[in-house]
Amino acid sequence: MAEHPPPLLQVRDLQVHFPVHTNGAWPWAPWGTVKAVDSVSFDLYAGQTLGVVGESGCGKSTLARALLNLHPATAGSILWNGKQMVGASKAQWMAVRKDIQMVFQDPLASLNPRMTAGQIIGEPLRIHRPDVTAADRAQKVRTLMDRVGLTAQQVNRYPHEFSGGQCQRIGIARALILEPQLVVCDEPVSALDVSIQAQIVNLLAELQKDLGLALLFIAHDLAVVRHISQRVMVMYLGRTMEIASREALYSAARHPYSQALLAAIPILDPELERQRSRQLLAGELPSPLNPPSGCVFHTRCPIAQAQCSAAVPPLQSDGQGNQTACHFAQAGV
Amino acid sequence: MSDSKQTPNDALLQVRNLQVQFATNDGPVYAVNGLNFAMQRGETLGIVGESGSGKSQTALAIMGLLARNGRATGSVDYQGRNLLALTEQQLNTVRGSQIAMAFQDPMTALNPYLTVERQMTETLQLHKGMDRKMARASAVRMLDAVKIPAAASRIGMYPHEFSGGMRQRVMLAMALLCEPAILLADEPTTALDVTVQAQVLALLRELQQDMGIAILLITHDLGVIAGLCDQVLVMYGGRVMEQGSVGHIFHEASHPYTRGPLGAIARINGQGGPLVPIAGSPPQMGQLPAGCPFAPRCAWADALCDAQVPALQDIAAPHAAQNLHYPARRACHRPPELLNIGQSEGGLHG
Numbered sequence: 001m002a003e004h005p006p007p008l009l010q011v012r013d014l015q016v017h018f019p020v021h022t023n024g025a026w027p028w029a030p031w032g033t034v035k036a037v038d039s040v041s042f043d044l045y046a047g048q049t050l051g052v053v054g055e056s057g058c059g060k061s062t063l064a065r066a067l068l069n070l071h072p073a074t075a076g077s078i079l080w081n082g083k084q085m086v087g088a089s090k091a092q093w094m095a096v097r098k099d100i101q102m103v104f105q106d107p108l109a110s111l112n113p114r115m116t117a118g119q120i121i122g123e124p125l126r127i128h129r130p131d132v133t134a135a136d137r138a139q140k141v142r143t144l145m146d147r148v149g150l151t152a153q154q155v156n157r158y159p160h161e162f163s164g165g166q167c168q169r170i171g172i173a174r175a176l177i178l179e180p181q182l183v184v185c186d187e188p189v190s191a192l193d194v195s196i197q198a199q200i201v202n203l204l205a206e207l208q209k210d211l212g213l214a215l216l217f218i219a220h221d222l223a224v225v226r227h228i229s230q231r232v233m234v235m236y237l238g239r240t241m242e243i244a245s246r247e248a249l250y251s252a253a254r255h256p257y258s259q260a261l262l263a264a265i266p267i268l269d270p271e272l273e274r275q276r277s278r279q280l281l282a283g284e285l286p287s288p289l290n291p292p293s294g295c296v297f298h299t300r301c302p303i304a305q306a307q308c309s310a311a312v313p314p315l316q317s318d319g320q321g322n323q324t325a326c327h328f329a330q331a332g333v
Numbered sequence: 334m335s336d337s338k339q340t341p342n343d344a345l346l347q348v349r350n351l352q353v354q355f356a357t358n359d360g361p362v363y364a365v366n367g368l369n370f371a372m373q374r375g376e377t378l379g380i381v382g383e384s385g386s387g388k389s390q391t392a393l394a395i396m397g398l399l400a401r402n403g404r405a406t407g408s409v410d411y412q413g414r415n416l417l418a419l420t421e422q423q424l425n426t427v428r429g430s431q432i433a434m435a436f437q438d439p440m441t442a443l444n445p446y447l448t449v450e451r452q453m454t455e456t457l458q459l460h461k462g463m464d465r466k467m468a469r470a471s472a473v474r475m476l477d478a479v480k481i482p483a484a485a486s487r488i489g490m491y492p493h494e495f496s497g498g499m500r501q502r503v504m505l506a507m508a509l510l511c512e513p514a515i516l517l518a519d520e521p522t523t524a525l526d527v528t529v530q531a532q533v534l535a536l537l538r539e540l541q542q543d544m545g546i547a548i549l550l551i552t553h554d555l556g557v558i559a560g561l562c563d564q565v566l567v568m569y570g571g572r573v574m575e576q577g578s579v580g581h582i583f584h585e586a587s588h589p590y591t592r593g594p595l596g597a598i599a600r601i602n603g604q605g606g607p608l609v610p611i612a613g614s615p616p617q618m619g620q621l622p623a624g625c626p627f628a629p630r631c632a633w634a635d636a637l638c639d640a641q642v643p644a645l646q647d648i649a650a651p652h653a654a655q656n657l658h659y660p661a662r663r664a665c666h667r668p669p670e671l672l673n674i675g676q677s678e679g680g681l682h683g
Contacts, residue, residue: 055526056497163614193383194553195593198610220526264531266556270579273559280535281528283482284496 051229107167379562439500498529570626577661587669
């Protein structure tokens with residue numbers, strides 16, 4: 001693992017906090033802090049895919065938005081090609097967004113209904129590269145539409161005339177027109193039908209191979225993440241629980257939370273599925289307004305001990321590039 | 334292919350040739366065509382398909398809850414009565430108390446203006462003639478049964494004060510209040526995380542064992558089917574493509590559509606190779622093709638498939654033979670041997 005080039009994106013102890021009224025919405029209600037992202041660290045290398053999984057409310061989407069400064073980071077560091085981006089000016093972010101683009105979760109809601117497909121796909125180019133002529137832009141839009149599986153005749157249609165899968169293809173084309181180095185995909189397939197999900201996942205994997213893109217792929221569906229990622233990060237309540245290579249995570253997850261997530265997936269075999277005894281996670285995600293002390297997972301952890309509620313476990317490497325934040329991490333279920 | 338011969342007489346719910354049509358400005362839309370199935374006490378029937386395949390309309394037709402421009406024909410026999418022929422008033426004595434439905438989206442199916450208590454006691458007061466206090470006590474008991482912590486205090490809360498998984502459990506508790514014989518569950522876990530999904534499925538299994546209810550489970554997730562169902566209907570474009578026991582569907586499925594979405598689902602057991610997607614998109618129900626609805630997306634389709642709707646025919650298969658209760662049927666012009674699938678790959682689980 002040592003011969004890697006420097007990472008494209010290096011995130012260390014990233015925090016994104018939101019001030020909220022804790023007790024009703026009255027102006028005099030006391031303020032509290034929702035720690036949506038609280039200590040997330042990872043490296044992302046050029047051409048690689050990092051999958052991010054976790055239950056809803058664990059801060060996946062906030063993390064994605066923080067990487068493009070759509071929610072400013074509260075603390076920590078985001079190094080983009082070695083350049084510190086936390087606290088960077090609007091102009092600096094504007095320059096970086098040429099290289100970091102995003103694909104959003106809801107394919108229809110993320111497209112402006114009053115713009116045609118061609119205008120939507122061409123807009124980033126119009127904003128970031130005003131030197132490109134309208135004719136060149138139109139040419140590029142047509143090439144890209146062809147590349148993502150749309151036809152050039154559809155260039156003048158409006159978003160409502162496309163199906164969900166086609167809208168997501170428009171979203172992907174829009175993210176690719178600036179030839180970015182990193183595309184952040186926030187649940188790009190969760191709103192689509194199962195048969196369409198496979199088309200979009202395959203398209204992303206193919207584009208990544210051809211263009212050498214790095215992808216940050218966020219999903220709550222572990223099976224989809226497994227198909228596209230080289231490395232996977234498991235998040236819980238705003239914190240990194242485990243980062244591991246795909247093989248290591250899916251065959252021998254070390255963190256009890258990762259093990260619980262994997263155990264909750266049904267097996268596609270009626271006999272095996274019914275024979276299997278499984279340990280279900282009890283209860284609900286604790287409130288991020290008032291997270292548990294120590295390890296945030298200790299309230300639902302099957303192997304928690306006194307130490308877990310007292311001390312926050314640091315992210316520890318196992319020497320093979322896999323990291324786990326658990327006092328009692330062990331492989332296998 | 335008469336159904337009455339195949340299914341025992343003691344069926345709890347017997348659906349024969351169910352058709353659902355909607356009158357729209359663009360002409361009639363045939364949402365469900367010729368559905369036949371029987372459900373026994375205490376068993377689970379799964380209906381699986383993409384959005385727009387007619388799964389939800391089937392459940393709504395059974396409950397008499399179709400939109401105003403919808404019409405259901407055929408027969409749905411429950412305790413010697415055809416539910417489709419009942420008046421609204423007669424239907425109100427059956428639904429909610431004997432046949433209950435848990436709707437797909439708990440956020441929109443619960444009334445945001447009313448507390449959970451008001452919504453739950455309403456059913457009991459109406460169907461069982463309980464007074465408010467008794468109704469409240471049994472509502473709390475039911476919330477306890479679906480494992481809502483501190484049920485007695487939470488019952489006074491509004492739906493928005495519950496999380497997604499808890500709302501889904503409130504929906505289930507509400508549907509189960511009158512101890513129905515049949516529960517229609519429309520995508521009960523779709524909006525949930527895997528961990529919560531596992532909790533809800535375990536809960537359904539437990540309730541079924543305790544109360545002996547029959548569950549009609551609508552889903553697009555085959556993992557859910559594998560864990561819970563005895564009998565499976567695979568629907569596409571408003572028609573049954575394949576039906577049979579869960580073992581038959583998972584081990585011997587030979588319809589190109591059943592094979593298709595299963596390849597499309599990223600399998601947790603599979604390696605990271607490319608997924609096998611189905612080309613094209615789900616059908617527009619207003620403009621269904623003249624022949625097999627799946628023909629435009631099917632790799633094996635020929636002229637016959639485009640011209641003629643294939644009939645649902647009984648087929649012989651080892652798994653199906655083990656379980657005569659659930660006849661194996663398949664609607665496809667191409668025989669399984671021709672497709673060269675099914676045998677060699679040994680079913681759906683790679």
